Amino acid sequence: MDTVIGVQYEGGVILAADQSNARSILTYQSNLDKITKLSPSSALAVSGPNSDLVNFSEYISKNISLYQLSNDGLQLSTHAQANYCRGELATALRKGPYQVNCLLGGYDAPSGKGKGSLYWMDNYAALSKVNYGCQGYASNFCLSIMDRDWTEGLDQDQAVAIVDKCIRELEVRFVMSQPNFIVKVVDKDGVRTLKFGADPADN
Amino acid sequence: MARRYDSSTTTFSPEGRLHQVEYAIEAINNAGTCVGILAKDGIVMASEKRVTSGLLAPSKAGSTSFLIHGSESRTSSEKTYKLCQHAACNVAGLTADANILIDQARLKAGRYEYQYCEEIPIEQLVEHVCNYKQAYTQYGGLRPFGVAFLFAGYDQHNGFQLYQSDPSGNYSGWKATVIGANNQAGKSLLKNEYGSSSAEEKEGEMKVEGVAEEIAMPDINEALRLAVKVLNKTMDATATSPEKMELFCMTLKDGACVHKIMSKEETQKVIDEVEAESSAAGDS
Numbered sequence: 001m002d003t004v005i006g007v008q009y010e011g012g013v014i015l016a017a018d019q020s021n022a023r024s025i026l027t028y029q030s031n032l033d034k035i036t037k038l039s040p041s042s043a044l045a046v047s048g049p050n051s052d053l054v055n056f057s058e059y060i061s062k063n064i065s066l067y068q069l070s071n072d073g074l075q076l077s078t079h080a081q082a083n084y085c086r087g088e089l090a091t092a093l094r095k096g097p098y099q100v101n102c103l104l105g106g107y108d109a110p111s112g113k114g115k116g117s118l119y120w121m122d123n124y125a126a127l128s129k130v131n132y133g134c135q136g137y138a139s140n141f142c143l144s145i146m147d148r149d150w151t152e153g154l155d156q157d158q159a160v161a162i163v164d165k166c167i168r169e170l171e172v173r174f175v176m177s178q179p180n181f182i183v184k185v186v187d188k189d190g191v192r193t194l195k196f197g198a199d200p201a202d203n
Numbered sequence: 204m205a206r207r208y209d210s211s212t213t214t215f216s217p218e219g220r221l222h223q224v225e226y227a228i229e230a231i232n233n234a235g236t237c238v239g240i241l242a243k244d245g246i247v248m249a250s251e252k253r254v255t256s257g258l259l260a261p262s263k264a265g266s267t268s269f270l271i272h273g274s275e276s277r278t279s280s281e282k283t284y285k286l287c288q289h290a291a292c293n294v295a296g297l298t299a300d301a302n303i304l305i306d307q308a309r310l311k312a313g314r315y316e317y318q319y320c321e322e323i324p325i326e327q328l329v330e331h332v333c334n335y336k337q338a339y340t341q342y343g344g345l346r347p348f349g350v351a352f353l354f355a356g357y358d359q360h361n362g363f364q365l366y367q368s369d370p371s372g373n374y375s376g377w378k379a380t381v382i383g384a385n386n387q388a389g390k391s392l393l394k395n396e397y398g399s400s401s402a403e404e405k406e407g408e409m410k411v412e413g414v415a416e417e418i419a420m421p422d423i424n425e426a427l428r429l430a431v432k433v434l435n436k437t438m439d440a441t442a443t444s445p446e447k448m449e450l451f452c453m454t455l456k457d458g459a460c461v462h463k464i465m466s467k468e469e470t471q472k473v474i475d476e477v478e479a480e481s482s483a484a485g486d487s
Contacts, residue, residue, distance in 0.1 A: 074360060079321065
């Protein structure tokens with residue numbers, strides 16, 4: 001069961017996800033990167049079966065790239081990207097649903113909103129803009145931590161500290177072992193990896 | 204000689220031309236003039252109304268027509284159409300053809316908003332309509348649309364924008380332009396007078412390539428006066444009156460676009476201001 005965590009702060013969003021790819025009693029991989037860059041300043045963290053996770057992430061990310069190519073480099077705002085993403089989930093819902101739960105985090109330059117925004121989306125195509133969120137069993141452990149610690153106007157270090165606290169709590173209290181987490185930041189300088197448990201590039 | 208290659212849209216002539224498309228463009232030169240002018244704080248679109256009859260029925264309440272500013276009456280327009288909250292267009296040419304394209308534009312704008320929960324960037328809307336027009340110059344053996352548009356819109360990426368499109372499906376963005384009857388005369392007036400402040404009386408000849416940055420955008424009121432001035436020139440010397448012209452302007456209020464067709468009184472006021480200006484300058 002995947003863990004996905006997101007925290008919005010003044011100036012961007014932190015996204016974190018566990019790195020394990022497993023089914024039943026077998027771990028296929030422990031360095032999977034479940035956070036896909038969508039545009040120069042947005043990323044999608046996805047949880048679910050590996051097939052849908054990869055298929056959905058790539059589908060959305062390529063369509064967003066297509067938009068940029070077709071429209072002279074124009075970038076969709078985070079709000080627009082999130083609604084587009086939700087629309088795709090909604091259309092597939094009554095055909096062959098994507099069994100994915102996502103957190104979409106993005107940064108809009110000042111002419112748009114000048115801050116980070118985080119959107120929570122589930123496999124039934126519900127969409128909600130949130131200050132912080134989790135997908136999976138992690139919610140049971142982490143939401144209360146974020147409820148208590150999150151405030152308006154955090155800086156990047158404070159936001160990462162909250163994410164770290166959540167991860168540590170899972171290590172102690174969550175029955176499943178998730179040894180590796182990958183943490184990314186989305187801000188005015190783009191999408192970049194802050195840290196990971198295992199390098200996704202190692203094959 | 205060209206006759207042999209005229210009839211079918213989907214055939215090039217030996218000179219590499221599409222005659223049907225060119226004839227469609229010609230058809231628009233007989234239509235009522237439309238002027239579009241980009242201002243600092245909005246866009247003005249002024250048009251010559253050809254269909255003026257006291258017998259014309261006012262449209263029923265509840266139709267998608269414009270509220271005449273300051274009055275309760277609603278009236279429809281043969282020239283100006285609202286495409287969505289932040290875009291409108293002016294039509295020159297076959298109104299029936301225009302209706303089809305306007306439906307397409309409204310549909311596209313609506314679908315974009317449905318998908319992204321955001322307003323469509325104006326250029327994408329214009330390009331969609333133009334791609335639709337282009338299909339009629341290439342497939343199906345159907346004639347092209349005999350319509351030219353002026354699109355006026357606002358989006359957060361590029362602010363206020365003015366676009367012109369023609370039956371070929373080509374479009375371009377303008378600071379000021381004219382379509383319809385006598386558009387060349389209108390365009391030359393704009394070339395000289397757009398961007399020159401009437402207080403400073405800069406000469407048109409001074410605007411050379413390289414000092415394009417010197418062009419100061421007019422504000423909405425200056426743009427309105429300039430638009431009326433252009434219509435005065437293009438409308439065969441007949442006395443201009445509010446019944447014969449339609450002034451539309453789009454501005455921003457509290458972050459939302461306001462579409463306004465000026466009332467008879469307001470139009471008369473602008474006409475009077477232009478009169479006063481020209482007699483003050485000593486024009487004959």
